[in-house]
Amino acid sequence: xxxATAIEVRDLRKTYQVRDGGSWRGKTREITxxxxxxxxxxxxxxxxxxxxxxxxxxxxxxxxxxxLRPTSGIVRVGNLVPWENRIAHVARIGVVFxxxxxxxxxxxxxxxxxxxRDIYSVEPERFKRNRDRLAEAxxxxxxxxxxxxxxxxxxxxxxxxxxxLIHDPDVVILDEPTIxxxxxxxxxxxxxxxxxxxxxxxxxxxxxHDMHDIEALADRVIVIGHGRILAxxxxxxxxxxxxxxxxxxxxxxxxxxxxxxxxxxxxTERGTRSVTITFDPQRLPAPALVAHLxxxxxxxxxxxxxxAIEEIITRFYADHAS
Amino acid sequence: MNAFTxxxxxxxxxxKAQLRYPGTFALQLVGNxxxxxLSFFGIWSLFHRFGSIAGWDxxxxxxxxxxxxxxFSVAETLGRGFDVFGSEYVKTGSFDRLLLxxxxxxxxxxxxxxxxxxxxxFLQGAFVLGAGFWLSPHVSWNTVWLLPWAVAGxxxxxLGILIGQAALCFITVEGLEVVNVxxxxxxxxxxxxxxxxxxxxxxxxxxxLPLSAVCYYPALAMLNHPDPLGMPLWFGLLSPAMGFVxxxxxxxxxxxxxxxxxxxxx
Numbered sequence: 001x002x003x004a005t006a007i008e009v010r011d012l013r014k015t016y017q018v019r020d021g022g023s024w025r026g027k028t029r030e031i032t033x034x035x036x037x038x039x040x041x042x043x044x045x046x047x048x049x050x051x052x053x054x055x056x057x058x059x060x061x062x063x064x065x066x067x068l069r070p071t072s073g074i075v076r077v078g079n080l081v082p083w084e085n086r087i088a089h090v091a092r093i094g095v096v097f098x099x100x101x102x103x104x105x106x107x108x109x110x111x112x113x114x115x116x117r118d119i120y121s122v123e124p125e126r127f128k129r130n131r132d133r134l135a136e137a138x139x140x141x142x143x144x145x146x147x148x149x150x151x152x153x154x155x156x157x158x159x160x161x162x163x164x165l166i167h168d169p170d171v172v173i174l175d176e177p178t179i180x181x182x183x184x185x186x187x188x189x190x191x192x193x194x195x196x197x198x199x200x201x202x203x204x205x206x207x208x209h210d211m212h213d214i215e216a217l218a219d220r221v222i223v224i225g226h227g228r229i230l231a232x233x234x235x236x237x238x239x240x241x242x243x244x245x246x247x248x249x250x251x252x253x254x255x256x257x258x259x260x261x262x263x264x265x266x267x268t269e270r271g272t273r274s275v276t277i278t279f280d281p282q283r284l285p286a287p288a289l290v291a292h293l294x295x296x297x298x299x300x301x302x303x304x305x306x307x308a309i310e311e312i313i314t315r316f317y318a319d320h321a322s
Numbered sequence: 323m324n325a326f327t328x329x330x331x332x333x334x335x336x337x338k339a340q341l342r343y344p345g346t347f348a349l350q351l352v353g354n355x356x357x358x359x360l361s362f363f364g365i366w367s368l369f370h371r372f373g374s375i376a377g378w379d380x381x382x383x384x385x386x387x388x389x390x391x392x393x394f395s396v397a398e399t400l401g402r403g404f405d406v407f408g409s410e411y412v413k414t415g416s417f418d419r420l421l422l423x424x425x426x427x428x429x430x431x432x433x434x435x436x437x438x439x440x441x442x443x444f445l446q447g448a449f450v451l452g453a454g455f456w457l458s459p460h461v462s463w464n465t466v467w468l469l470p471w472a473v474a475g476x477x478x479x480x481l482g483i484l485i486g487q488a489a490l491c492f493i494t495v496e497g498l499e500v501v502n503v504x505x506x507x508x509x510x511x512x513x514x515x516x517x518x519x520x521x522x523x524x525x526x527x528x529x530x531l532p533l534s535a536v537c538y539y540p541a542l543a544m545l546n547h548p549d550p551l552g553m554p555l556w557f558g559l560l561s562p563a564m565g566f567v568x569x570x571x572x573x574x575x576x577x578x579x580x581x582x583x584x585x586x587x588x
Contacts, residue, residue, distance in 0.1 A: 014351040016586070045398035067421040083584065100419055106339035118331045119423050121323045156347075 005076075007041040007064065007170050008107030012073035014059050033059040034070070035227035041220070043170075044201040046193070048235070051210065056227040057207055061175055064205070077171055088294035091120060094169035098176030101156065102163045103148045109143040109159045113166055120167035127166065134162040137192055154185030161192065171203045172196070178213055190216045211306055215239075227307050245287065247307055248277045250293055251300035257294070265289055275299075278307070325429045332433030340438050345457055347438065362450055365513060378515050381457030384546055388451025389469075389537050390425025390512030393476025395444035395507070401481045403434025407488035408495040417583070427580055428573065431488070448492050449572050460546040468559065472540035475562025480505065482569035489572070489579035504531060512537045524551075530570050535561035 014034040019027070034056045035319065041047045062068035063075060066082035066089040075082055082089045096102070098290055103112035116118050117127045135141050138158040143151060151159060164172065174193070178186045194217060196202050199322055206217060214221060214235070221238045223231040231238065248265075250256070256275045261267060264284030269276035286304055323331075340347060365387060369380040398405075411417040411431075420430050455461050462468075487501040508531065516524045516534045527533045542549055543558030 062418070065418075065422060067584060068417050086421065086584075087424045087426075095422050097419070100416060102419060102422075104335070104339075106342070107335055110334055111338075115331060115335055116327050118323050119425055129416050 004043055005040050006043045006045070007039075007047075007076065008074070008076045009040070009060075009064075009207065010038045010074040011036050012038070012060070012063065012075060014056075014063065014068070015071050017087065032227055034063075034073075036073070037224065037227070037229050039222050039229060039232055041203055041205060043203055045219050046197055046204040046206060046217050048206050048208065048214040050214065050221060051224035051230075055225045057224055058175070060224070061173060061205075065093065065173060066090050069114040071294045091167070092169055092171070094164035094167070096157075096160050096164045096172075096174045096177050098157070098174075098179040101148065102160055103156075105149045106147060108145050108147050109140060109151075110163075112148060112159075113163060114169065116163055116166050122167050126168070130166055130168060131162075134165060138162050139188065154181050154188075157181055157189065158192075161189065165196070168200075169202070171205070173202060173204045174208075176208055178207070178208060178210055180191060186210075186212070193217055195207045230272060231261065244280060244282060245307055246279055246281055247291060247305050248279060248286075248293075249303045249305075250275050250277065250301075252296070253298040253300050257298070259293070259297055262288070262292060325426065328425065329433050330372075330432075336433070336435045337438065340435075350439050351442045355446050356442075358391065358443045359449075361448040362446070376517060377513070377550060378517075378567050379457070381454050381459075382541070382547060383513070383515070384450050384454030384457065385541050385545060386454075386515065386537055387513040388447045388449075388454055389472060389476065389541055390509055391443055391447030392451060393473050393536065394438040394480050394509050395442075395447060395474065397543060398440035398443070398478035398479030398485060399437050400432060400477070401484035402437040403431035404481075404484040404488035406434070407431065407492035408498055412491045412495050421584070424541035428576065430486075455544075458545050462544055464559065465544040468540055471545075472536055472562045475532075475540075475565030476536040477565075478569040479532055479565035480508070481554045482565070482572035483508065483531070485569070485576050486572040489576045492496050492579035492583050508533050532561070532564035535564040 010067060012034050013032070013036050016031045016033060017028045018031050019029075037056070037060065039047075049057060049060070059068065063070050064077060064082060071303045077089065078092055091137060103109065103118075104115070107115070113131055116122075117124075122130070130146040136145065140162060141160060143155050143159070148159065161174075161177065177193075178189055181189065190213065193204060193206075197204060204217075206213065208214060218235050221231070221233060221235055222229060247268075251274045252278070253272045253273075255272060256270060259267060259275065259277075261277065262284055264282075265277050265279035267275055268278045277289070279286075290302060293302065329477070362384075365383060366380065369375065370382065374380075375393075385456070407417075413419065420427055423430060455465070483501070483504045487498060487505075490498060490501065511527065512533050516527055516538050519527070525535070527538075528535055539549070539553065539558035539561045541547075541558070543555050548555065
């Protein structure tokens, strides 16, 4: 049953007991993975859930998936509390862990999907419909009879997504669905997730280290760090501030000269033969910056990119501290 | 779909996967048959030399040997998922994956693999068991129903050990070879009449790990062989039930283990 709020999380805390020095002896120490996080995801929204490793992301994902019980707090997915009734809860969600397989290594994709049909008790008619639809959308028809072991990473990830959706879940959790994929597979996965939301109104919670995933998919971005929510805002708002920043790396044939950068650009790092510049394209368009740098005769190569998630998070910390 | 049908489907898929390389499979089967049969020659040569030991002849010992091996092979066939639980599920983190499926973890782990290789042990156990009956003069009519009853009790007891071993993985995945003392050690111990063991060990094997309740006492009843320690013969007609009690206890322990895993996340 669909509800207006697909995911509700209130004041969620999780602490782990960790033993120092061996598994039997040693003092226990408490580690706080989640320090009271709250957010809601309305039905049909794609929410990006980002943060560096160790921020509490995977703990939150595990709790939402019903495989971990929190220390305190309230969680509702649909109308259910995930850890109170695991079986009813997991029957209604779909989860893709980018680095783990839901399918069976020794079985073909088709056989694996058929077993999942039995596990989720999907009626034969509906199964056939879903399988054909997913095979079409994820381009699986050529690999249905191959064993999962033989698939490339990109093929496997597409099969994984089909496996997680064979039972029509209302809420889908995608944990690093594009990790390690080549460019065409990433595009295919993104296009599929977009269509899934548009055609079926599926709610998606997405974690990723790839800002392109967020840019292509997320309506909303929730940033988590040190077990707390650092930012929770519509994608456009985040884009207007932090995400618009670009990084330019300039290599020189000798020691880099004094650059006299125009407004909107700052030198953030200086090496023996290279300089890293952070700039805001709205104040200083990339071509103008490149033109400025081209006036230096010993300029070698130029590379433009965007800051890594880790850097964005660091920025959030700085903003929150002030 | 009910759990039993689901299990049948999963078992079917696993058999198909095992038969993907039929040559390898056949060799493994033969290997399993020969290695387990060799262990019986050890016992046989002992009796060949001494005739009988403490009032037990080769026929009775062959029945015990066959019973314990047949039972264990059934448990090995069913319980593979529990046997590899530590290495393939806990260490790798893929137990989380099982928890994402709307089914009992016990059913999913039973469905991990219906292992065909122990058929080798099953066949040689059945062969020795048949020889044992043939060599024994006073085989009881009760054997007709007591044999499957004892094998069932024995199989679920060994399955209980495997489940208990898997539940132990929630506490530690190191040093689990210790549990082999109960599985392979149990198979070894079950091959001998328990009168050969010290009193504490006899008690342990009857009431804690009910190995003699599923092997020794039913074997006495089948062979009409009075118990030198004075347990009445009818005890062997009922005692295989203790295998089921043991399994139920191990399942409860498993449940506690899963609940603990879900609250600690490791």
